[in-house]
Amino acid sequence: MSSKVNSIGLKGLEGYIVQVEVQVMDGMESVVIVGLPDASVKESKERVSAALHSMGYQLIDKKVIVNLSPSEVKKNGPLFDLAIALGILKSGDFIKRRLPTDCAFIGALSLDGSVVPVEGMLPAILAAKKLNVKKLFLPYDPTIPQIDLDELELVYISTLQDVIDQLHGKSPFPFIPKKSKVEEKPMIEKDFNQIIGHEFAKRALEIAAAGGHYVMMDGPPGCGKSLLAETFPSILPPLSNEAQLEKVSLYQLAGAPYDSIMLPPFRQPHHSASAVSIIGGGTNPKPGEVSLAHHGVLFLDELAEFTKKTLDMLRQPLENKKVTISRVHSTVTYPANFIFIAAMNPCPCGYLGSNKHYCSCTENQIKSYQNRVSGPIRDRIDILFSLRPVNLKEHNFQDIESSRAIQKRVMKAREKQYERFGTKAWNANVPFETLIRASPLSESQQQNVQHLCAKEGLSNRVQIKLIRLARTISDVNGSDQITDEAIEEAVKLRGITYVN
Incomplete structure (x- = not known):
């Protein structure tokens, strides 16, 4: 069974929807990523495989093919790790619920299954707003200023399991980021x-x-x-x-x-x-x-x-x-x-x-x-x-x-x-x-x-x-x-x- 998960790709400051299509089938155990991935995207298969293994999701005797669409646009960065992992879990029937089409997922995976921020998170958030994404799952990045965007719900998650629980209807304790300290008066060194x-x-x-x-x-x-x-x-x-x-x-x-x-x-x-x-x-x-x-x-x-x-x-x-x-x-x-x-x-x-x-x-x-x-x-x-x-x-x-x-x-x-x-x-x-x-x-x-x-x-x-x-x-x-x-x-x- 194939699955489709939305993520966000970047061309400079401009963003576009990347549809992560995943097919899991019987065969020699391997993960293949196509769709013009660069080296950092190709390495996602190792991070995702290790994260799924550490969380108890086995892919024994399974061949996984991941297509990043649109295929003619070069993809770069580890922003797609989370979406690839969810696509594999859905295609492998580990996630029973249908994945929502108005949601997108960004973030890199650690080997233990935790989701970590990467470069380009803020441009991806702003791009998601312009692309009419309703809900964006992402890791919390303390270096990003507090953002309140109309018509875009930001769901901060810490691990891959947090996303799975939410997709299955569970409501784990919500992660509420601390508001960054706002500068009242910028410091001017020279006058x-x-x-x-x-x-x-x-x-x-x-x-x-x-x-x-x-x-x-x-x-x-x-x-x-x-x-x-x-x-x-x-x-x-x-x-x-x-x-x-x-x-x-x-x-x-x-x-x-x-x-x-x-x-x-x-x-x-x-x-x-x-x-x-x-x-x-x-x-x-x-x-x-x-x-x-x-x-x-x-x-x-x-x-x-x-x-x-x-x-x-x-x-x-x-x-x-x-x-x-x-x-x-x-x-x-x-x-x-x-x-x-x-x-x-x-x-x-x-x-x-x-x-x-x-x-x-x-x-x-x-x-x-x-x-x-x-x-x-x-x-x-x-x-x-x-x-x-x-x-x-x-x-x-x-x-x-x-x-x-x-x-x-x-x-x-x-x-x-x-x-x-x-x-x-x-x-x-x-x-x-x-x-x-x-x-x-x-x-x-x-x-x-x-x-x-x-x-x-x-x-x-x-x-x-x-x-x-x-x-x-x-x-x-x-x-x-x-x-x-x-x-x-x-x-x-x-x-x-x-x-x-």
Whole structure:
């Protein structure tokens, strides 16, 4: 007799129903798994056989064939262990009740029959909700935040026997997971009130945070580029519940640790990192740094030191807010909606334009160094400015604005955008047709922008970015319409050389 049990498969963050079909028949004792399983799925037969044996379910002189449908999609991970074991028990007539068709089962088996969590549990839970699964049997994972999903019942189980008992109508003592401690206020290590001077840079970063704009800074060593970038997350709003779940899902798939659930992620890969580690990939594609920065910040220090291949591969996530990884058996798409911040020196020695150090670079060396960042990458940056070292004698150390005060203005500006567009979209990534329909330019403003771009030889992409920037500046200033002053400031943010 054959049996069918539902489980959840994953392609990136997207999930799909995997129907585990099992046939138990007389023959030489063996377990065969088909349906494009990878090595971790093929090993399931050993774990399942040992778990069933330890629980007293013998498969003597029985040949077991397991088909993971759809057969044309490659399966990976041990998520299917529990479903395979239940399919064998049902096909072997150890389970008398009919298996419900609106339920799914995920989890790996230990050799003693206990069910243990594995990587990818949270994405599988979210996928089950989208796939209209009514009840999901799974092991409890303390690393997953407490989840309450409408129309999806989560049944936490500890052993395979718990599932069998429930399917037979028994009601064992329910396992109620402890609620994880909720962070009341995320800890912020760096604050803008610790940064002396750089008022223009702080204003630029506030606008970038409010509208989701990309930033590139250059300046000599020690002028504060890295400090400004590392302090930037402190003015971003806390993550929404949906964003928190997406963050944890991506970190689980990548097998990477994370600190706070509520704080936006901040990723700072070294310039020696490989293109695969930054973009994502591998034999079994995993999220890279661009996806781990989703809903947060990706900071590339010493931008010109990254390889040309790596920088060129950044074009897709910078433009489309996602990254697609193609392999022979599958194509995986991961989200990559982050705020990009880059920093670099103005020349190889770093002291071009410095008043206190002599630049020893030739003109060709300077040009070659700056050309390492290609035109298409610069074209995708919204805000570009230069920094100079701060003279501490000329600045007051008192009454410096805190990150909390800036964050309030950022959150207020974002609320205006959400209300305008009817969705949680930023000025930087909402479709331009939607932006211009909600906030049209006056005829004179449009002519001025076009004249400026023609005079400076700027691309259409830069022209659109100026309008997006002006819209965000108007939001920060509390204006419902795009003002002439906002357009002027957007032009300055696009290319002014800042001397503090």
